[in-house]
Amino acid sequence: MDFAERLNEYRIMWVMVFFDLPVITPKERKIATRFRKEIMADGFGMFQFSIYLRHCPSRENADVHIRRVKNILPEKGNIGILCITDKQFGMMEILLWKKEV
DSSP: OOHHHOOTTTTTEEEEEEOOOSSHHHHHHHHHHHHHHHHHTOOOOEEEETTEEEEEHHHHHHHHHHHHHTTOOSSSSSEEEEEEEEEHHHHHOOOOOOOOO
């Protein structure tokens, strides 16, 4: 595979991890914090609260990181994983709340 193919915006992937974990008890908070720290140690960064993302150069590399997330899933809570191309990610509209002056 040549350099141009590796940089193809349809080949480069973004992996998004969405999670809603219980944090009522101290034990639940510890488990949620551990999950968040472990995905951050694997290169995920916070996009929004409970939404983390990671850039991957290929689908094969994305699959490696998806497996890592699956290996550290807590027993309770809801976790989603979404993989999108760099092209799709680039079409995202991010709307910020603006305070009236």
